[in-house]
Amino acid sequence: MELIVCICDYWRCYHYYNRPIPPQSVEDTRQVNTKIVRRLLLEMDAVSANYVLRELLQQQVLRHLLLHELGVELLWLTLRPPQRSDSIDYKWASMLSHTIWQHIVLEQLMCWLSTLGGGYSALGDHFEHCAQTAGKISLQQLAIGLRVGNTFLQARCKLFYSISLIQRGQLRQAKHLIRSQYRFAGGKDNKHKKHDQRLLHMCEAIWQRLCYEYEQRKRRRDESVKRF
Structure with a gap:
């Protein structure tokens, strides 16, 4: 079992993490299509989504919770601009x-x-x-x-x-x-x-x-x- 994370950014481009290997035969395709995949759809600002993504990729606690306790196999994150523009330190980034x-x-x-x-x-x-x-x-x-x-x-x-x-x-x-x-x-x-x-x-x-x-x-x- 593997957790798939899909990121949908501002420009509707999709980025996948832990993406499974695509099927090579017709029988494999049928097995994938008949398999039920529980999805979790989340929409959050880009700053919070970055923390969630780092937690999923680098730690096992949240990944284990989604997979084994909630049964989530596909996590779909849709990004939206942060409400507060001062969450990113543009002055420090410029310096x-x-x-x-x-x-x-x-x-x-x-x-x-x-x-x-x-x-x-x-x-x-x-x-x-x-x-x-x-x-x-x-x-x-x-x-x-x-x-x-x-x-x-x-x-x-x-x-x-x-x-x-x-x-x-x-x-x-x-x-x-x-x-x-x-x-x-x-x-x-x-x-x-x-x-x-x-x-x-x-x-x-x-x-x-x-x-x-x-x-x-x-x-x-x-x-x-x-x-x-």
Whole structure:
């Protein structure tokens, strides 16, 4: 035995839940036609009908009551508009939809900036103006991270900016920036005991790049001393 729920909305469209499998033969059709199905017809506002439908689909108490105690096998719900328009919080729904749409736009903007910043960062090893542009893009991403309130996104943007600092030769500023983000990601000095492995690996990789640039600077300095 199965309870069938039919919803008739404002536009006279029908939505079925727990709908049985249609018969495949003539004999099955005759059996279905001769079977008596007790129906329960209800008309209620859309808000109340939504609660009833959730109760029927997710809980067993009301479904057991209709099937076994009342013998209802077909529940027909006809929807009508609610009498009070303030039952739906349209102001909150508008604010929520605006916030969701804002996050979607910001996510798309972050994707475009990441692609563009990656290209300029790759060219920053050979052209200083490309490294400067990559740094500006990282700062724009950081502004978006501050607006969204995602602290780990802000940390990643700061690490991307440290790459631009390394490419422009500002190694001391990059060193302090990488160390601060390493502590935030869960390094040895982290007090909150929270770890972000991806951010830690990023810090370690950029730190290796920083050490390489320090070695290259020291080598060039030693060569210039030997010449004189």
